[in-house]
Amino acid sequence: MPTPATTASDVATAPAATVPGLTRALAARSAALHHADLPPAVRLLARQCLLDWIGVALAGACEPLVHMLAEEAREQGGHAQATVIGHALATSSRQAALINGAASHALDYDDVNMACTGHPSVALIPALLALAETRGASGRDFLTAFVAGYETMCRIGRTSGDAQYARGFHTTATLGTLGSAAACAHLLGLDADDTATALGIASTMAAGLKCMFGTMCKPLHAGRASADGLHAALLAARGFTSRPDALECPQGLIATHGGTPSLDIALAAPAGGWHLLHNLFKFHAACYGTHAAIEAARQLRAQHQLTPADIAHVQVRVGASSEGVCNIPEPRTGLEAKFSLRHTVAMALAGVDTAGLDAYTDESVGQPEVAALRQRITVELVPECPGLTLSEVIVHTASGATLRQQHDSGRPASDLQAQQQRLEEKFHRLVDPVLGAAQSARLVTLVAQLEDLSDLSPLAGMLATPASCCAD
Numbered sequence: 001m002p003t004p005a006t007t008a009s010d011v012a013t014a015p016a017a018t019v020p021g022l023t024r025a026l027a028a029r030s031a032a033l034h035h036a037d038l039p040p041a042v043r044l045l046a047r048q049c050l051l052d053w054i055g056v057a058l059a060g061a062c063e064p065l066v067h068m069l070a071e072e073a074r075e076q077g078g079h080a081q082a083t084v085i086g087h088a089l090a091t092s093s094r095q096a097a098l099i100n101g102a103a104s105h106a107l108d109y110d111d112v113n114m115a116c117t118g119h120p121s122v123a124l125i126p127a128l129l130a131l132a133e134t135r136g137a138s139g140r141d142f143l144t145a146f147v148a149g150y151e152t153m154c155r156i157g158r159t160s161g162d163a164q165y166a167r168g169f170h171t172t173a174t175l176g177t178l179g180s181a182a183a184c185a186h187l188l189g190l191d192a193d194d195t196a197t198a199l200g201i202a203s204t205m206a207a208g209l210k211c212m213f214g215t216m217c218k219p220l221h222a223g224r225a226s227a228d229g230l231h232a233a234l235l236a237a238r239g240f241t242s243r244p245d246a247l248e249c250p251q252g253l254i255a256t257h258g259g260t261p262s263l264d265i266a267l268a269a270p271a272g273g274w275h276l277l278h279n280l281f282k283f284h285a286a287c288y289g290t291h292a293a294i295e296a297a298r299q300l301r302a303q304h305q306l307t308p309a310d311i312a313h314v315q316v317r318v319g320a321s322s323e324g325v326c327n328i329p330e331p332r333t334g335l336e337a338k339f340s341l342r343h344t345v346a347m348a349l350a351g352v353d354t355a356g357l358d359a360y361t362d363e364s365v366g367q368p369e370v371a372a373l374r375q376r377i378t379v380e381l382v383p384e385c386p387g388l389t390l391s392e393v394i395v396h397t398a399s400g401a402t403l404r405q406q407h408d409s410g411r412p413a414s415d416l417q418a419q420q421q422r423l424e425e426k427f428h429r430l431v432d433p434v435l436g437a438a439q440s441a442r443l444v445t446l447v448a449q450l451e452d453l454s455d456l457s458p459l460a461g462m463l464a465t466p467a468s469c470c471a472d
Contacts, residue, residue, distance in 0.1 A: 022159075022248040022263050026152055027195035029267070030182045033148045035140050035451075043451065044416055045276050046143050046150075051447045052111055052281055052423055053104055053121045054085075054463065059357065059430040060106035061086030061467045065216040069099045069223070082130035083460045086434065086467035093130035094227045097180075100126035101223030105172070107357060108218075108338045109285045109430075113150075114389060114410055115275050116157025116175050117165045122222040123176025124149045124183045127230035131184050132456045139453035141187060147276060149183025149229075152199075154275035155266045156247065160259025165210070166321070167258040173208020173221035174257055178247075180229020181236075188237050193244070200242030201232035203253040210324055213287070214336040278412050281423060284354040286338040289326035292391035292409040293318065293341055297348035300395055300405045308350050308369055310397050314377040316341050317392040319385040326388075327379055334360040345393060346374040355426070434467045 038046075060066060070087045073095045080090035084099050091099075104110055105122040112119050124146055132142045153175050161171045181202035185195040205228040208221035236242075246252050248261040255261075270278060284294050293316050300306060318327075318341060331337040337344070337360050344354060350370050352359050365371070385391055389410030395403040413419040424444055431440040439462065446459055453459070 021245075022261055022266060023199055023245050024192065024196045025263060026155055026247070026266060027182070027185075027199055028192035029155070030148045030152045030186055031190060031192045031195045033144060033151075033186065035144045038144065038147060039274075041416060042147060042274050042276050043143065044420070045279055046146050047447055047450055048281070048416075048420060048423055049111060049121045049146070049150075049276075049279060050125060050143075050450065051427055051444065053125045054443060054447065055427040055430040056107055056109045057085050057100055057104035057126075058434050058463070058467060059109070060103040060219075062434070063103065063106040063219075065106055065219060066099060066103045068216075069102055069220075073099060081134045083133060083464045085463045086465070088464060088466040090464070093134045094231055096130040097127040097230050098223040098227040100129065101226035102219040103223075105219035105222035107285055108287055109282050109357075111282065112280045112288045113154055113157075113275060113278055114280070114387065115154040115161065115270065115278060116171055116179075117161040117388075118153075118157070118170070118172035118175055119222065120150050120153050120176070120179060120279070123153070123172055123180050123225040123229065126223070126226040127180045127184050128187060129456065129460070131187050131230060131233075133460045135187070136455045137187055138455060139450040142456060143451060145183045145187035147274075148186040149179045149181075150276050151274065152182035153179025154270075158268070159247075159262050159266045160254045160257065163258035163260070168210050168324070169257055170208035170210050170212070170218065170221050173225050174206040174253075176222065176225030177202045177206040177229045177232070178253075180226050181232040182229075184230045184233035185236060188233055190233065190237060194236045196244045197240070197242050198233045198236035200244060200246035201235055201240060202229050203246035204242065205232060206253060206257070213325065214328060214331075214333070214339045216335075280410070280412060281419065281426075283422065283426060284344070285357055285360060286344050286354060287326040288409065289318075289322050289388040290339075290341055290344040292389055292407045293345050293393055294348045294354050295409060296391055296393040296405040296407040297345045298354075299407070300393060300403050301349055301351065303405075304395075304403055306349060306395065306397075308373045310399070311349060311373065311376060311395055312398045313396040314345065314349065315394040315396075316345050316377060316379045317382045317385055317394070318379060319387050319390065320381040320383070321386075321388055322379070323381055329379075331365050332362075334362050334365060337365050341379050342374045342377045343370070345377055346370045349373060349395070355429070357430075435465055439465065
């Protein structure tokens with residue numbers, strides 16, 4: 001996978017010089033994309049992103065933070081334009097994008113792409129779904145707009161994402177706002193100039209702090225990015241003005257948030273020609289920065305038939321960027337546990353199912369066996385493990401043996417059909433308890449038929465079904 005174009009050192013050294021035409025060039029690329037341009041693998045991956053997003057959003061709809069946002073929307077009122085997933089509520093498109101975006105990121109179980117160091121689908125799909133439902137867009141148009149927004153978000157990420165992340169911005173919030181704006185501009189049929197305007201409006205809205213990881217504000221970031229990007233595109237469609245060079249201008253997005261503006265880097269083709277081909281799905285319900293260590297720990301446990309009693313001490317070697325992202329040493333809540341390398345590695349070594357949602361409750365954090373094992377784990381930040389996707393776990397056993405295992409979680413799947421099967425299994429695990437097995441199966445079929453839908457009302461209708469936790 002291509003590495004991001006900037007590093008933490010760029011935060012201090014990035015020049016203020018502009019790159020004329022960066023915003024406009026990205027807008028033109030996005031606006032010009034057609035469904036016929038998309039190869040079969042890209043279309044399949046886009047449908048997989050939608051399926052996975054629906055699964056995590058329906059499961060996340062039961063989270064307390066989503067109930068709070070839904071109640072706030074009910075109190076404020078608004079035109080019934082779009083569906084709030086799992087809550088039998090229709091509200092304004094912007095409120096629906098906000099709530100559904102937060103729901104889909106609430107479990108931290110959604111997909112990622114390291115080109116933007118963030119979570120694309122939770123920023124893009126809620127806005128597109130709300131807009132498509134409001135405007136009667138086809139499934140084919142929805143899918144094409146999703147890819148346009150996805151590629152734009154990653155292209156901007158290649159020039160700024162890693163530096164923004166190092167500076168303390170949550171790029172799902174910042175770059176997600178721009179990706180959402182590009183996607184919605186495409187669905188609205190805006191030309192390159194108006195899409196550049198939408199990116200400018202989105203740039204001045206882009207915000208979100210990494211210090212909020214482990215709180216309800218992190219999923220709120222995804223909802224805000226989706227809703228603000230939708231708002232930016234709708235305002236641009238009405239003739240609202242912004243700078244057409246908001247990404248690259250002095251005191252623009254890259255100058256203030258971090259990165260090095262580069263047209264060449266932004267437009268460089270990734271391996272395979274599409275950033276979407278490097279999408280990474282989650283199969284552990286925790287921060288993606290913990291996944292490599294989880295996998296390494298699981299492999300050691302299976303290979304050596306380890307039990308917690310066998311383990312004297314564990315070293316988890318990760319990149320320095322894990323600090324401030326997923327290195328909460330003593331998690332107090334289930335949500336904090338998702339951002340704790342010590343805790344998730346302890347879970348993996350103890351044989352706890354890290355894919356199960358019930359493993360990340362407030363009660364489970366204090367489970368004696370896992371808590372005791374956590375105290376025997378140290379996290380080391382080392383240069384040999386760059387980024388968030390490479391980790392090494394070293395287990396020192398009570399008998400004196402030293403066991404090592406590395407894992408790289410940054411490699412996308414090469415077998416998309418096998419990935420489809422695994423995603424469907426994850427989907428049923430998340431959605432069957434919420435809607436029932438029959439409804440889950442119908443949703444899987446409907447997503448597979450997305451490009452044949454003349455509008456998204458069948459999908460919206462199914463998603464409007466109250467989740468079991470939301471029923472009166």
